[in-house]
Amino acid sequence: MGLGVLAAIATIPFEIYASIGFGAFTVFLAVMFRDPKRTIGKGIVAPADGTIREVDPSKGLVSTYLGLRNVHVTRAPIPGVVEKAEIIKGRHKPAFAKTSTGNQRFEILVRTEIGQIRAVEMVGAIARRIVPYIEEGQSLAKGEKLSLIRFGSRVDLFLPVGSVRIMVKKGQKVRAGLTQIAEVPDGRLE
Secondary structure, three states: OOHHHHHHHHOOOHHHHHHHHHHHHHHHHHHHOOOOOOOOOOOEEOOOOEEEEEEEOOOOEEEEEEOOOOOOEEEOOOOEEEEEEEEEOOEOOOOOOHHHHHEOEEEEEEEEOOEEEEEEEEEOOOOOOEEEOOOOOOEEOOOOEEEEEOOOEEEEEEOOOOOOEEOOOOOOEEOOOOOEEEEOOOOOOO
């Protein structure tokens, strides 16, 4: 840059920079906390938007990492009744790290027609809070909203081993309530 350009930039009032910064932050928050309408998919659907970070059929595990640009409203992957919905205090390590198992989390147990499923929603280094939308004893429809996780995070879903066939792969992009992540071999839940 030439000295003339730098001199011109230096004459711009601070209020202009502050307005641009505030506007950018407002747009960031609007994108972060959006809650788009979803057409609910077939079978067992993803509980969160993001990237599949781990799949372990021997544990029935499908783990999804939510980046800052993903929708942070989580959804029920299958219909059922909430048996447990508990916030557990903990650390705030990066959600994608293996050391994040002790992070603050929202643990959900749901009784379904194929057995009990467990969802563990974990906050990350930036995420500090999960806002639950459900309570114990509540009946859930597939795709119904479970919570809002503020900023980057992760959702580990544990499905009944032997009752389902996991259909997603590590690195795959998924959308909550829409992307089918597993199927029940006998065709239920279509």
